[in-house]
Amino acid sequence: MATEICTSCGKSTPSYDTICLSTESSLQTLCMRCYNKIISEAMGEDYHHMDFEPVVLKDSEDKEHKFHFSHKLLGHIQTIESFELVNDRQGGYEFSVIGDPDEDLFELFTKLYEKMKRVLCKKHISWSKETDSWVISEEDIVRGQITCEYDSSDFDRTPMVIIDGKEISWDDFGQALMSYEGFNFKMQIFDRSEEMD
Numbered sequence: 001m002a003t004e005i006c007t008s009c010g011k012s013t014p015s016y017d018t019i020c021l022s023t024e025s026s027l028q029t030l031c032m033r034c035y036n037k038i039i040s041e042a043m044g045e046d047y048h049h050m051d052f053e054p055v056v057l058k059d060s061e062d063k064e065h066k067f068h069f070s071h072k073l074l075g076h077i078q079t080i081e082s083f084e085l086v087n088d089r090q091g092g093y094e095f096s097v098i099g100d101p102d103e104d105l106f107e108l109f110t111k112l113y114e115k116m117k118r119v120l121c122k123k124h125i126s127w128s129k130e131t132d133s134w135v136i137s138e139e140d141i142v143r144g145q146i147t148c149e150y151d152s153s154d155f156d157r158t159p160m161v162i163i164d165g166k167e168i169s170w171d172d173f174g175q176a177l178m179s180y181e182g183f184n185f186k187m188q189i190f191d192r193s194e195e196m197d
């Protein structure tokens, strides 16, 4: 797993749980614990750190997914994100909740956890060996996340979607839609913390 050294406490920390802060004179890499402490102090509040151990949940196909967590204070809000790691990068399922800065952290975590369980039991697509393509489930609804794949230079991005925790190219997603050729569709964009009913 890729790690970074926190400029403040000197601890080796998984890259996904760090943040880069640039000031006029330096570029700092901080672990989220140190970052949250700085934000709390700036707001004149005590900071009580809570470690979130990785959690394994099963999806609708009984496949296990290991989720990591990151808690971030942003002054007027706080967020907890959960995500899987694919080749050391965030990939697969990703979830997020937003709360007030004084909201109980455990309650916020519970909201996130319940959301994860609700989404993991849904199935929107399945692979068809007959057509050699993805097939959209009978409800004719697809919920997913817009993402991209970086090339080796990290500058060019190829559009991708994540559906049921699977990274699927726009081309493959387009093939899945071909069984609906001639039909109309409606696309709605949601913030990453919103529930998609």
Ligand SMILES: [Zn+2]
Residues within 6 Å of the ligand: 006, 007, 008, 009, 010, 011, 030, 031, 032, 033, 034, 035
């Ligand atoms: Zn630190």
